[in-house]
Amino acid sequence: MTSRRDFLHHTAAGTAALSMPAFLQACGGAAQRATTPQAAPANPFAEWFGVSREDLRAALSALTANGADHADLYFQHSRSTSIQYQDGIISRASTTIDQGVGLRCVVGDQTGYAFTEEITREAMVAAAGTAASIARGSAAAAPREIRHRDLPHNFYATQVSWRDVGIDRRLPLLRRAAEMARSRDSAITKVELYWTDSDKRVMMADMRGNVLLDSQPMARLYVTVTAERNGQRQSNSANIAGRRGIEFFTEEQLETVTRQAVERTMILFDAGRPPAGEMPVVLASGPSGILLHEAIGHGMEADFNRKGVSIYSDMIGQQVAEDFVTIVDDGTIEHERGSINVDDEGQPSSRTTLVENGRLVSYMHDLISARHYGVEPTGSGRRQSFRHVVMPRMRCTFMEDGPHAREEIIRSVENGILAETFTNGQVQIGAGDYTFYIKNGYLIENGALTRPIKDINIIGNGPETLRRITMAASDGHLDTGGWTCGKDGQSVPVSQGIPTVLVSRLTVGGENRG
Amino acid sequence: MADPAELLARARDAVQMAKEAGAQEAWASTSRRREVEVKYRDDHIETVQESTRRGLSIRLWVDGRYSTHATTDLHPDSLATFIPEAVALTRALEQDPFRTITPPALFANQPTDRLDIEDESVRRIRPQQRVQWCEQIVGAARQHERIISSTTGVSTNEGESASVSSNGFEGTRVSTSAWCGGEVTLRDQGERRPEGWYWAGGAHLSAVPARREIGALALADASRQLGSVPGPTRRTKMVVEPRSSGRLLSQLLRAANARSFSQGRSFFMEKIGERIVSDKLTLIDDPLMARGLASRHFDGDGISARQMPIIEAGVLRNIYVDVYYGRKIEMAPTTGSRSNLRLALGEKNLSELVEEAGSGVLVTAWMGGNVDITTGDFSFGLRGHLIEGGEVGAPVSEMNVTGNMLTLFNQLSAVGNDPWPYSSIRSPTLVFDDVQFSGADAP
Numbered sequence: 002m003t004s005r006r007d008f009l010h011h012t013a014a015g016t017a018a019l020s021m022p023a024f025l026q027a028c029g030g031a032a033q034r035a036t037t038p039q040a041a042p043a044n045p046f047a048e049w050f051g052v053s054r055e056d057l058r059a060a061l062s063a064l065t066a067n068g069a070d071h072a073d074l075y076f077q078h079s080r081s082t083s084i085q086y087q088d089g090i091i092s093r094a095s096t097t098i099d100q101g102v103g104l105r106c107v108v109g110d111q112t113g114y115a116f117t118e119e120i121t122r123e124a125m126v127a128a129a130g131t132a133a134s135i136a137r138g139s140a141a142a143a144p145r146e147i148r149h150r151d152l153p154h155n156f157y158a159t160q161v162s163w164r165d166v167g168i169d170r171r172l173p174l175l176r177r178a179a180e181m182a183r184s185r186d187s188a189i190t191k192v193e194l195y196w197t198d199s200d201k202r203v204m205m206a207d208m209r210g211n212v213l214l215d216s217q218p219m220a221r222l223y224v225t226v227t228a229e230r231n232g233q234r235q236s237n238s239a240n241i242a243g244r245r246g247i248e249f250f251t252e253e254q255l256e257t258v259t260r261q262a263v264e265r266t267m268i269l270f271d272a273g274r275p276p277a278g279e280m281p282v283v284l285a286s287g288p289s290g291i292l293l294h295e296a297i298g299h300g301m302e303a304d305f306n307r308k309g310v311s312i313y314s315d316m317i318g319q320q321v322a323e324d325f326v327t328i329v330d331d332g333t334i335e336h337e338r339g340s341i342n343v344d345d346e347g348q349p350s351s352r353t354t355l356v357e358n359g360r361l362v363s364y365m366h367d368l369i370s371a372r373h374y375g376v377e378p379t380g381s382g383r384r385q386s387f388r389h390v391v392m393p394r395m396r397c398t399f400m401e402d403g404p405h406a407r408e409e410i411i412r413s414v415e416n417g418i419l420a421e422t423f424t425n426g427q428v429q430i431g432a433g434d435y436t437f438y439i440k441n442g443y444l445i446e447n448g449a450l451t452r453p454i455k456d457i458n459i460i461g462n463g464p465e466t467l468r469r470i471t472m473a474a475s476d477g478h479l480d481t482g483g484w485t486c487g488k489d490g491q492s493v494p495v496s497q498g499i500p501t502v503l504v505s506r507l508t509v510g511g512e513n514r515g
Numbered sequence: 516m517a518d519p520a521e522l523l524a525r526a527r528d529a530v531q532m533a534k535e536a537g538a539q540e541a542w543a544s545t546s547r548r549r550e551v552e553v554k555y556r557d558d559h560i561e562t563v564q565e566s567t568r569r570g571l572s573i574r575l576w577v578d579g580r581y582s583t584h585a586t587t588d589l590h591p592d593s594l595a596t597f598i599p600e601a602v603a604l605t606r607a608l609e610q611d612p613f614r615t616i617t618p619p620a621l622f623a624n625q626p627t628d629r630l631d632i633e634d635e636s637v638r639r640i641r642p643q644q645r646v647q648w649c650e651q652i653v654g655a656a657r658q659h660e661r662i663i664s665s666t667t668g669v670s671t672n673e674g675e676s677a678s679v680s681s682n683g684f685e686g687t688r689v690s691t692s693a694w695c696g697g698e699v700t701l702r703d704q705g706e707r708r709p710e711g712w713y714w715a716g717g718a719h720l721s722a723v724p725a726r727r728e729i730g731a732l733a734l735a736d737a738s739r740q741l742g743s744v745p746g747p748t749r750r751t752k753m754v755v756e757p758r759s760s761g762r763l764l765s766q767l768l769r770a771a772n773a774r775s776f777s778q779g780r781s782f783f784m785e786k787i788g789e790r791i792v793s794d795k796l797t798l799i800d801d802p803l804m805a806r807g808l809a810s811r812h813f814d815g816d817g818i819s820a821r822q823m824p825i826i827e828a829g830v831l832r833n834i835y836v837d838v839y840y841g842r843k844i845e846m847a848p849t850t851g852s853r854s855n856l857r858l859a860l861g862e863k864n865l866s867e868l869v870e871e872a873g874s875g876v877l878v879t880a881w882m883g884g885n886v887d888i889t890t891g892d893f894s895f896g897l898r899g900h901l902i903e904g905g906e907v908g909a910p911v912s913e914m915n916v917t918g919n920m921l922t923l924f925n926q927l928s929a930v931g932n933d934p935w936p937y938s939s940i941r942s943p944t945l946v947f948d949d950v951q952f953s954g955a956d957a958p
Binding site: 087088090091092093094095096097098099100101110111112113114115116117118119128131132134135167168169172190191193225227229234235236269274277278279308309310311312314316388390424425426427429430431432433434435436437438455456457458459460461462464508509510511512513 | 556559560561562563564565566567568569570581582583584585586587588589590597601604605607608609610611614642663664700703706707708709710740743745748777778779780784843882883884885887889890892893894895896898912913914915916917918951952953954955956
């Protein structure tokens, strides 16, 4: 049991956290692109959730009985499967069904919220009454018509829904991955795998009668190994994740993730700590996108800004970085963990440029903040589940390529480090201070990579760090591992990426200095 | 008083359904929790949330195979499909010789100590009362010329759960909790907008301090950060406030469990019975603590709760061992998960220990960081204050502390008498000698 204090450690005081998921998700490969969710039924209200148009109308009427600027229902039925491989066998499997409906009534920036796991008209109307108590006006008109709207895109079509994949198709993949990991190095003593897949069906109905449905797949494979050498033990892990189907788990994908897990473990035997203090930090392409998530991403979520509590609150239009720095949050990249066809308020997903050629141009908005600022929503309104209120959240955050070459960047550093893999990060939204934890990296001495390093925390200040991005290469790509972002006690899947960049000065946790 | 009889009946039904579907053994748990939360920002209500959640989870042992399942769809027709499907899925897995249901000897003699974790007055708080408390907190929290924003909240939980096993275990737990808190953002020099917070609560409403005091403490937590600058790189003493020392202890205990041992991933391996840290440290898992936030009569395996020393005067005595991993690594089960933690306390409080330290760094908040539980290597970000001349000095931020957990806890030189009451980890002020900080100075 965690106490409220522990919970708030991450969520109060403008703190948000990013961590590797406990499990890894696998992604699927050459899926056909479809224009509607492949599993969308002919009569979705009834087939997915067992409700009628009359049920929806009754719940929406109760929800707007005291008036509302916005009101909506969010139905969810998710089915997930997780499997653990340990000590040579499939030692455990789990299935979870999570269903319910969240009911929200918004007046200005005030929200009344309730949910029920029982999807009946009586339970929904009762919960609607609770949520509607936030409003004090007269009843809004009930929707005349309930209209099912098609999705504009499908960014995560899969060959077959996870609901239709038998357990017998998953088990051979785990056995194969375990065999690959174990055979890669004779020092490997333990291989542990954690698999999860899920299909989350959602239906959003707003007070104007618009109804959208989406079927959101997710899969992860997480590989952890322990190795022993000369009486020493080391362990490390790697994972692949995405909105993918089972077709993604090819021999090649399994090979890549198990190789990463073993290589990242074996190098720890030779790794040490860098000196403590400030130094130049080169961030390797891909996973180092964690920098963007923490140093700027959270601070650009519009809820913090409309409240004035983000360090970026007064900076729109200002030059915050070098000309070559363009930072984007994009929910439309196929099969990415952070991609969404529509956000959890039914708004189309989009590509939102946060920083364009060094200038701060846009926050990420949900409906409440978009109305506050008088701008179009950016499709960034997300929630963990039907139990949670919507907030502006990141999707897939990355930086566009810069003008330099990776070798040139490393050569330019006299004494510093290269950061390659990460486990978690955190930020204080108002002070702007952020951190992330480096699991693997290298010392850079006189422009060359010398010794491997491990287990050091980095701490810096967001706007300061943006100003100190002095070089960026043209080798940007997205991290293939899965990340989960925590904010106000809500977890959502996100993605990130970056080209190799140089931050001219950052505080590096290290040893042997006094 | 809540009555978990209906939950017990549902759990018994689920076990019966599993047996009928072919499971040799089953362990079902049902729960229901009512949650009410009001959040108030500046001068008006921001969100009101009220809901009751419920759920069923079931563990299955089928032909030497094992699986677990959970659902929030409790409709009898749904369960009539869900449970047989779960049993069928289990048959597709591999046999695991270490998977057995908890032997009855481990759940016999369930303790009957009065935990006192249910408070009727929490159930009776009226909506208007919650709003008034928010107004009182915010009134005190906004008393600063640099105020930008304040958010306050009142949150309560009323939970009930029941567990039933096919081999004779039955247990229930009924609890409440009430929390009030505030978060305050102030305008600092330059771009910085430091935020402070204070949340307090417990199983009983009486655990919550005066609302105005909460607001004042949240404001004080923000205002003490004003003028903060990057701290220095140096080796020096580290004093950790009670509110933050719990995180160090929970990180230390991440390695103290049988699962980590079984996978070769624990810096405590081969050290049970040895002195591993400073003799100042005595750490006890206490599930029977009155009004403890994690108090319980039994754990997830049904194992009867009892006090368990983890570390006694620096000697590692016990780790967390559940039924499954206990069989795997041939250790007797203790309990599978942490409950409340308390320490053998020292004689002095935070300000006396700061005075005694003379110079060093006072840690008031951790920022990120992690521990490699195989080796114990760690690095954490932090903010706090310099300690100069035995007093709390200038605020500092953007610092890391780096080392190894066993080395760090060997350098534990003092334990305070001031445990933090608003957590299941009752952690007091902790003082460590000769800790490596990295800050602003270039190497």
